[in-house]
Every structure is written in C-alpha cells, then in structure tokens.
Amino acid sequence: MDFALSEEQEMLRKSARDFLSAECPKSLVREIEAGDLGYSPEVWKKMAGLGWMGLVLPEEYGGADFSLLDLAVLFEEFGRAAAPGPMFSTIAMGALPILEFGTEDQKKALLPKVATGELILTMAMAEPEVNEDPKFVTIRAVPQEGGFVITGTKLFVPYAHIADYMLVVARTEGALGDDEGIAVFTVDAKSPGINLTPLLTIAADKQFEVVFDRVSVSSSDILGSLHKGLPQVRATLRKAAALQCAVMVGGAQQELEMTAEHTKTRIQFERPLGAFQAVQHRLADMFIDVNGARWTTYQAVWRLSEGLPADREVAIAKAFTNIACQRVAAGAQQLHGGLGVDKDYDLHFYFRRAKAFELSLGSTPFHLKTLEAEIGF
Incomplete structure (x- = not known):
C-alpha cells in the first residue's frame, strides 16, 4: 500500500510550509494571540492570493477544484505552523456546507467571495x-x-x-x-x-x-x-473533525521534531539526552503516535473525499488523534524539562492547541461511543 503524497500534494505541502515559515513566524503568532483581531489581514490577503481559500471550491465559484485530501495536506501545515486565524472556520465550517447543501443562489452569492478572501464564515x-x-x-x-x-x-x-x-x-x-x-x-x-x-x-x-x-x-x-437539517449538520461536523485531525497531526509532528532536535543538543552527564535508551524509547513512541494519527486521519479524509461512508473511520481518527496528540505533547514536555514550559520557547503553542483540539469537534468518549454503534457493540 502506497502512503506517499502525490507530486501535486508534495508541491502544495512545500509551498504552504515555505509560506507559513516566512509569513507566520512565532513572533507574529504571539502578536496575534495578544491582540483582539485574532488574525493578520495582510497574511490573509496573501493566502487568498495563493488560492488557498478556494482550494476545494469548483472553478465556477472561483476555486481550484482540488480534493478534500488536498485540503487536509494544507491544514496539516497550518497545524505545524500553529497559524492562528479564521481559515478553518471559513472553509471547514462555512464554505464546505454551503457548497454541499446550499442553493445555487447561495453558492453564487457567497463562495466566489470566500475564494477571494472577501468573506469570513x-x-x-x-x-x-x-x-x-x-x-x-x-x-x-x-x-x-x-x-x-x-x-x-x-x-x-x-x-x-x-x-x-x-x-x-x-x-x-x-x-x-x-x-x-x-x-x-x-x-x-x-x-x-x-x-x-x-x-x-x-x-x-x-x-x-x-x-x-x-x-x-x-x-x-x-x-x-x-x-431536515440534522444530517447536514452531522455531515459538516464529520468533515470538520477529520480535517481538524490533520491540523492536530501537523502540530504533533512539529513537537516531535522539536523534541528530537533538543535531545540531540541538550547535554546531560557528558552526553546528549538522545543517547539514553529511555529517551530513545519515548521518542519512538511519539513517532508511532504521530504516524498512527496521520494515517487514520488520511484514511478518514480519503473516504470522505471519495463520497464513501466514513462514520467509523472519522470516529477512529478523532478518538486516536485526541489520545495520540496528548501523549506526544506530554512526551515533548517531559523530554524538554523546564524549557518546555517557558513561554519564550515555542513548544507551548502546540501543547495548548493539542488540549483545545482534543475537546472540540468531538471528545474521545463521544467518538468512542460513535465507534461502538458503528461496530455493533
């Protein structure tokens, strides 16, 4: 089974990573968190210029007609950068349900303006x-x-x-x-x-x-x-939960990489932390959690993208990603020691977001209950 991204998805991931590294550094994230607006209008306009708001919208509404799987690749990079802003709410909680359930008049009135960054939903x-x-x-x-x-x-x-x-x-x-x-x-x-x-x-x-x-x-x-809107709301929340898992995976990947780098350079007892077997075991567990969360997430998103039943897969993805990201966050904090809780260091951005995401769009007990119903327990 081939888990590799396509050439186009790799290009999207690289361009998103390069853009967010340059345009959304942690200094800007700190400014946004301290301010009242919650995002950078300048960065928002640049993202709209890249076509990100219209990524999954059809060309007739000003979009690029990419798939939900492509959108997950983009949102994973948002999680990696801890990028704040209304991108997720506008696309996952606004544009996607309008595209799927709206009238033609509603689509024509709203979606082209979403694609250009004029509307926030x-x-x-x-x-x-x-x-x-x-x-x-x-x-x-x-x-x-x-x-x-x-x-x-x-x-x-x-x-x-x-x-x-x-x-x-x-x-x-x-x-x-x-x-x-x-x-x-x-x-x-x-x-x-x-x-x-x-x-x-x-x-x-x-x-x-x-x-x-x-x-x-x-x-x-x-x-x-x-x-008769209940199935529509549930369908929207299902897609949003899967896409939020991608955001969470991006954050966990960054925590893993930061921790691996720290254990290479932090010297204790005259050798790097990473030379100790117990530290290596903890990093290996974090690696397993990140990749387990990634592949359960992408399986759920792929099924949604293909129009296949995905209640079970979304429940598995969100429940496992909730648990895995908490373990990764705890492991990163433990291996960083006191540095991990220093707010001048960047790790806290991911720790705090992991806890917030765990509790939104379905907690672990909620999705385990859904899974129980899906498998007939």
Whole structure:
C-alpha cells in the first residue's frame, strides 16, 4: 500500500510550509494571540492570493477544484505552523456546507467571495448544554412574517467578531432531541440583535458567546431543507473533525521534531539526552503516535473525499488523534524539562492547541461511543 503524497500534494505541502515559515513566524503568532483581531489581514490577503481559500471550491465559484485530501495536506501545515486565524472556520465550517447543501443562489452569492478572501464564515452550533450532538440544540427559529426570528445563546463560536456570516444551527419545530425539526440558517453576523462576549481559551484563539435576541432571517437564508437539517449538520461536523485531525497531526509532528532536535543538543552527564535508551524509547513512541494519527486521519479524509461512508473511520481518527496528540505533547514536555514550559520557547503553542483540539469537534468518549454503534457493540 502506497502512503506517499502525490507530486501535486508534495508541491502544495512545500509551498504552504515555505509560506507559513516566512509569513507566520512565532513572533507574529504571539502578536496575534495578544491582540483582539485574532488574525493578520495582510497574511490573509496573501493566502487568498495563493488560492488557498478556494482550494476545494469548483472553478465556477472561483476555486481550484482540488480534493478534500488536498485540503487536509494544507491544514496539516497550518497545524505545524500553529497559524492562528479564521481559515478553518471559513472553509471547514462555512464554505464546505454551503457548497454541499446550499442553493445555487447561495453558492453564487457567497463562495466566489470566500475564494477571494472577501468573506469570513463561521458556524454557531454549541450551546451551554450542548457541545457534541446537534439534535439537542435549544436555540429556536420561530416563523414570522414569511421568515424566522432566532432567539437563544451559542457558545464557542470561532471568530464571530470578524465573521461576515454565521451558519446557525437552530430548532424550527419538535421537541428537544428529535431528529426532525433542525435547520441551518445563513445569518448576517452584523444583524441587529446579535451580541458577542469573548471567551478565554487555552489555545488563545478567538471564540465567543453569541446571544441572538430576536434576530430576523428570511426563508431564503435556510441552508438545505427546513426541519431536515440534522444530517447536514452531522455531515459538516464529520468533515470538520477529520480535517481538524490533520491540523492536530501537523502540530504533533512539529513537537516531535522539536523534541528530537533538543535531545540531540541538550547535554546531560557528558552526553546528549538522545543517547539514553529511555529517551530513545519515548521518542519512538511519539513517532508511532504521530504516524498512527496521520494515517487514520488520511484514511478518514480519503473516504470522505471519495463520497464513501466514513462514520467509523472519522470516529477512529478523532478518538486516536485526541489520545495520540496528548501523549506526544506530554512526551515533548517531559523530554524538554523546564524549557518546555517557558513561554519564550515555542513548544507551548502546540501543547495548548493539542488540549483545545482534543475537546472540540468531538471528545474521545463521544467518538468512542460513535465507534461502538458503528461496530455493533
């Protein structure tokens, strides 16, 4: 079995790595984390110029018509660089569901502007009592005057303060937990009645509590089918979880490389740390974890890219990557010693992000429960 990337994917990976190394150094990451915006508009424009926002969009919408697997290669490099910004929310949580479920009018209105970097998108799904299963959302969209009025609270909405549109998951009818009665609305993020409160996160990314106070939307803002949006939300979260695994793998790979280099140059007892067998064993375990996470991730993304059933593979990828990346992060910290927790050193960027990613788009218990159902236990 050939696990190698194609020539085009290798070129994409190299160009992305070179660009992010030059344009998104850790000095810039520190500035972005300390600031309010959460990204660099200058770097964003340059990325749009490279065609990254439109990478998987069809040519008719200004995209390059690449595959989901190609997008995973790109996102792995974002994880390696610990690059902050709304790229993931705009593509994985915004453009992809619009492309898959939107009307032709919605696609023509939004996707070309996404491809050029003019629009930033995000999704509002999680709530105070709901983080993983969208059928339990409580926020309501009530019919009124040919449209709907949305009222309720969403949590952990990424980059809501700079988003142009939010994809809001709301209940339109039925009772809490019903499979029917869910819809996704494309909401102008600057609509009257939307109030934002920033949330502190371990990854220092920009996430918000979003309160919708009788926010009006039209029937044409519905993404997909009214009352039947649950499968669409789950399909979106499935792809996003697989792509986030690629981001996590990129971060874990960088932790491994930083740790291997440190153990070559750090001298203890008159020889490098890496000369000790116990250290070598720990590095070997980290190597196994990184590559195990990579191949389970790429298997899941490939099946999604090919339109094949992938519930089991995504559950395996996210559950294993969650666990593997925590082990890699812990191993990197242990082998670095006190240097690993020094914020002037770069390792903490990856440690913090690994914990944040572990808890988003499905925790390990959630995906293990999905796997249990898939294999019939």
